Amino acid sequence: MGAGKSTAARQASNEAVDADKVFEERHGPISDFFAAHGEAAFREREEQLVVELLNAGGVVALGGGAVETPGIRRALADHLVVWLDADAETCWRRVEHSTTRPLARDRDGFVERFERRRPLYEQVAHAILPAATTVRPALSTLRALPREARMIWATTSGGEYPVVVGPGVRDMPAPASGRPITVTDEHVREHWAPDAEIVIRAGESSKTLASAERVWSELVRLGVTRGDHLRGVGGGVVTDLTGFCAATYQRGLGVVQVPTTLVGQVDAAIGGKTGVDLPGAKNYVGAYHQPRAVLADVLTLDTLPATEVAAGWAEVIKTGLIAGGSLWEAVVSGTAVREDIVFACARTKVDVVAADDRDDGRRQVLNLGHTVAHALEVVSGYRLAHGPAVALGLLVALRLSGQDALRAQVKEMLDARGLPTSYSDFDTDAVLDATRRDKKRIGAHVPFVLVSGPGDVRHGQKVDDGSVRVAVEELRV
Template sequence: MSEVIIQVGAFARAAQLMGRPRRVAVITDDNVAAHYLGPMMRALKGAGHEAVSLSLAPGENSKSLDSYGRILGFLADSGLTRTDTVLALGGGMVGDVAGFAAATYQRGVDLVQVPTSLLACVDSSVGGKTAIDLPQGKNLAGAFWPARLTLIDPLLLRTLPYDHYRDGLAEVVKYAAIRDRALFDLLPYEEVEEEGIIRCCVDIKRAIVARDAHDHGERQLLNFGHTVGHALERLSGYELSHGQGVAVGMAVMARASERLGLCAPGEAGLLIGMMHTLSLPTDCPYGPREIFDAMQADKKRGGQHITLVMMHALGDCRLHPMPMQEALAVVEAGCAP
C-alpha cells in the first residue's frame, strides 16, 4: 500500500522524502502556487531533483478534459519518462486531474500527492481515486491510481480560505458518523488537535480502502450523504459546494434513518447539532421529488437499484441496497420537517 506521512512541518522535508533524485513534474493551481510553488521548486532542485511545474486556473472547471490534455502535453514536452514522478500540489481538484494524468501518461507514472485543502488531506489524496469531469457529469472519467507517497502537512491549511476549510469539515463529520463515535466526541476540535483528527480520518479511509479498493462494497460507506449531496450540487447548478451538499445529504439520511426506526431517537439530532456548531448547512433547499430525479442520474446507481448509506447509530453506518422507488420514500422521510 502507498505510504502516507502526516506531520506538521513535513512540507519542508518533502524533497528529501521523495527518495532518489528524478525528474518531477509539479502540477498545482494558481492560488496554491502563490503560497507554495516557489518553496517546493527550490526544495526539489536543492535536493537534486530536476523539477518543472504547470499551474492550472483554480476551481472545479479545471478538472476537465482540457486540463488533462494540457498536463499530458506538458509531461511529454518536459521529457518525463516512466521512472519519473508527477507531484500533485493542491486541493482535490489538482489531485484528481494530475492523478488521472499520472495514471495514464505512458500507461502510468509515479504519483506523489501533497494535499493543501482539508478535504484533500482527509479524503481525496488517499485511496487512489483519480478523475476528471465531463460536460455530461462529475468524475465520469478516471482511474484507480494510488499515490506512491501522500505527504500531509497541516501547516499548509493555514492559508486555506475558511469556506473551503468548512467543506473538509463535512468529510470529517462523515468519517465520525460512519465509523467512529469517539472521533465525533472530539468535534469541534482546536488547531492543535488538527493533525490527530486528520490522522484519524486517513486511518479510517485506508482501512476501508484496504478491504475494498475498487468500490464494490464497504467503500461505498464513504458515500454517506454523498448521493443526496451530489444531487443537491447538481440541482443548484454547483452553487452549493461539495461540502455543503454532503452536509445537507448527511442530515437528510440521518433524519430518514431515525424516522424509519433504524437508529435510536436523538442520534440524528446530535449529528445535525454538530453540523450547526461547525456552520455546515442541514436544511434541504429542494423537495424530495426533485432530489430523487437528480439522484437517478447519479453514476453510482446500478440499473433500477441504488445503495444508500443509512445511519444505525453515530459511528455505525451501513449499506442498504434497495429498489430505486424505495429510495424516494427514504428521501421523503429525510426531507420532511
C-alpha cells in the same frame, strides 16, 4: 504479542535487539520469572532493560506489554515508535500453543489484554504498519520521518505507500523515482508551490477532460517519461486531476499527493480514486491509481479560507460517523488537536480502502451522504460546493436511517462549523433524477449508505423513492 515484532525488527536492522530475548539471557525464561516473582517484578526489570536498550540506540523489538509501563511510554517519546497493527484473533492464533508466553494462556484473557493495550499503542506510535506486511518498503520513509510527523502504511491490491501527517512534511523525501513535476492550482501556487511546472485554474470547473488534456500536453512539452512522477499539490480538485493524468499519461506513472485542504488530507488524496467530471455527471471518468505517497502537511491548512475549512469538516464528521469510537468522540468534543483529527481520519480512510480498494464492497461506506450530495452539486451546476453538499447529504442520509436524535446532533455540529443545514435552491424532481444516475446504481437500484449509530454504518441499502423525496424536501426547512 504475536504481531511479528521480532521479525520486523530484524528486517529493519541486522543488529536489532529483542527486549524479551535480552531479558531471558539475563534472567532466564520469562515464564519462570513470572512464576517466581509475578508480573509487577517483571515489568520493573523490563523497564530498566528497555530504557537501557533505547539509550544504546538502534532498533529494538519490545515485548507486547511494555507499553503498559508509564516509564517506558515516557522513554519512547524520544524515539521513533513503529506499531505493527494486528487484530487480536490473528495474534492469538499465532501464540495460542506457545509454552514460553505466560500471558498467552487463555484466549479471553489474551483478547482482553490486547484490547486494553490497543489505545496505548495508538498513543505511543509514530508509524502504524499492518502486521501482515513486510517492513522493508517502509524503511526509507521511516528514516526520513520528521520528528513531529506520523505515518500510516497503506496497503491495497494496487500498491502500498505511506500516508504521512504532520507539520512540514510536504518537503520530505517520498518513495518515487525520477523528476518530480508539480501540478497545482493558482491559489495554492501562491502559498505552497511557487515553482510548480503546471498550474490550473482553481475550483471544480477545472476537473475536466479539457484540463487533463492541458496537463498531458504540458507533460509532453516537458519531456516527462514514465521514470518521472507527478506531484499533486492542492485540494481534491488538483489531486483527483493529477492522479488521473498520472494514471493515463503513457499508461501510468507515479504520483505523490500533497493535499493542502482539509478535504484532501482526510479524504480525497488517499485511496487512489482519480478522475474528472463530465458536464452532467460528477467523477464519471477516472481510474484507480494508488499514489506513491501522501504527504499531508498540516501547516498548509493555515492559509485555507474559512469556507474550505468548513467543507473539510463535512468530511471529518462523515468519517467520524463511519469510524465511531475515539474519532467520533473527538469530532463531537470539538476540542481535538487538528493534526490528531487529520491523522485519525486518514487512518480510517486507509483502513477502509485496504479492505476494498476497488469499491466493490466496504469502501462504499465512504459514500455516506454523498449520493444526494453529488445530485445537489450536479443540479446546482456545481455552484453548490462539495463540502456544503455533503453536509446536506449527511442530513438526508441520517433521516433515511431513522436516526432522528443523531441527525439533530449532526445538524448542530454542522451549524457550529459554518456549514449549511437547510437549502432550497433546487428542483426536487431534478435532484431525484440525478440521484438515480448515481454511479453506484446497480440496475434501477441506487444503494444508500445508512447509519445505525456512530461506527455502525451499512452500505448497499435499499431506500424507496418516496422516502428519499421526503428527506430531500425536508432540506428546505
